[in-house]
Amino acid sequence: MELKDRFLKYVSYDTQSSEQSRTFPSTDKQLVLLRELADEMKALGMTEVTMDAHGYVMGTVPATPGCESAPVVGFIAHVDTSPDMSGKDVRPRTIEEYDGGDIVLNGQLTMRVADFPDLAFFKGHTLIHTDGTTLLGADDKAGVAEIMTAAEYLLAHPEIAHGKIRIGFTPDEEVGRGVDYFDVAAFGADFAYTVDGGMEGELEYENFNAASAKIAVQGRNVHPGYAKNKMINAIEVACELNAMLPAAERPEHTEGYEGFYHCVGFDGTVERAEISYIIRDHDTAKFEQKKSYLWSAVDLLKKKYGDGVLTLTLKDQYFNMRKMVEPHPQLIDKAMEAMRMAGVEPLVRPIRGGTDGARLSFMGLPCPNLFTGGMNFHGKFEYCSLTTMRKAVQVILNLAQLWAK
Numbered sequence: 001m002e003l004k005d006r007f008l009k010y011v012s013y014d015t016q017s018s019e020q021s022r023t024f025p026s027t028d029k030q031l032v033l034l035r036e037l038a039d040e041m042k043a044l045g046m047t048e049v050t051m052d053a054h055g056y057v058m059g060t061v062p063a064t065p066g067c068e069s070a071p072v073v074g075f076i077a078h079v080d081t082s083p084d085m086s087g088k089d090v091r092p093r094t095i096e097e098y099d100g101g102d103i104v105l106n107g108q109l110t111m112r113v114a115d116f117p118d119l120a121f122f123k124g125h126t127l128i129h130t131d132g133t134t135l136l137g138a139d140d141k142a143g144v145a146e147i148m149t150a151a152e153y154l155l156a157h158p159e160i161a162h163g164k165i166r167i168g169f170t171p172d173e174e175v176g177r178g179v180d181y182f183d184v185a186a187f188g189a190d191f192a193y194t195v196d197g198g199m200e201g202e203l204e205y206e207n208f209n210a211a212s213a214k215i216a217v218q219g220r221n222v223h224p225g226y227a228k229n230k231m232i233n234a235i236e237v238a239c240e241l242n243a244m245l246p247a248a249e250r251p252e253h254t255e256g257y258e259g260f261y262h263c264v265g266f267d268g269t270v271e272r273a274e275i276s277y278i279i280r281d282h283d284t285a286k287f288e289q290k291k292s293y294l295w296s297a298v299d300l301l302k303k304k305y306g307d308g309v310l311t312l313t314l315k316d317q318y319f320n321m322r323k324m325v326e327p328h329p330q331l332i333d334k335a336m337e338a339m340r341m342a343g344v345e346p347l348v349r350p351i352r353g354g355t356d357g358a359r360l361s362f363m364g365l366p367c368p369n370l371f372t373g374g375m376n377f378h379g380k381f382e383y384c385s386l387t388t389m390r391k392a393v394q395v396i397l398n399l400a401q402l403w404a405k
Helices: 003-011 029-044 117-122 138-156 234-244 284-305 329-341 356-362 386-402
Strands: 047-051 057-061 073-078 093-095 103-106 109-111 127-129 165-170 191-195 202-204 209-218 260-268 272-281 310-318 383-385
Touching (some): 003 127, 003 138, 003 386, 029 047, 029 057, 029 138, 029 165, 057 138, 073 138, 073 356, 073 386, 103 127, 138 165, 138 191, 138 386, 191 329, 191 356, 191 386, 202 329, 209 234, 209 284, 234 260, 234 272, 234 284, 284 310, 310 356, 383 386
Parallel strands (some): 073 165
Antiparallel strands (some): 093 127, 103 109, 127 383, 209 310, 260 272
């Protein structure tokens, strides 16, 4: 199957994950695509194809004769799409030889180069974008399609020498639970790469340290006409807490290695409110400082309003994989070589987010992240470059060969 057709097929599946669900996977609809992928892998001729009780799909492209002793390399991508925006009834649109100008998504919405300057890089590329009513799903169905297309090519061309290659597809990456039950031993790779990046050339082995925080505020509602010195407005307390966090340390004001507090949810009445954050920083010490500062802010408001008014629940989610990957420099060196062989200039920079590979690296499977060609993830302005996607397929093929040398 051609790469474009495969990608468009995958994005037609609604695989949105859910932060509210306590099941695994968080939504049953992810399993529909995962079962389809398992069937497709078998049809292509992969071996050791499995789908376990948690929905993880794994398969093997067997080593070519004489390469059985080469390191076993894995390629991993996730099938779920972000809870931030609907991925149902995606209607992709294709632009051949993009002219570098603004892109009209629909009658009311235009993706402007002034707002998204990275578009300029893709002049002359074939782009696939949304109609402005859903996300696209390139995160990470572009990666899924690229891995499957590369595997199909290797299986059809046994003259290309390569070692054993393991392929894995996961659910629930977008809600931070993507590898909760991933069986590293069963996967059986020495090293792996997630194919879950964005801009052409991205090679990432540093990611945020990450935590989530929820603050429940128990107010005291009193008739507003007689509320003086009696009412505790839970909404106002939550807003007061938010105002105590550094305004300069929000996503819209940070870049590169700078961390942030990001308010991702608020729900409330005078009687009760809840405010949710994600906390991110590449630097471990700064990450711990951010968490401590939030605790201090909550404690200060407890002293002001009463001990039972605020309840903070703070949970670590994942950590910076750099210290787990750096002892294996060949992972990065070979990825850079594979990119240059494909005519791609490596762009090594920190992930301002996380991937399944971050947690897998701490589970004993060092796992940097490769580009996919997708951009503007998690929203209606998401798009991908099919031209770059084809280069990503070539990078995977190059890596397969380089690890066999």
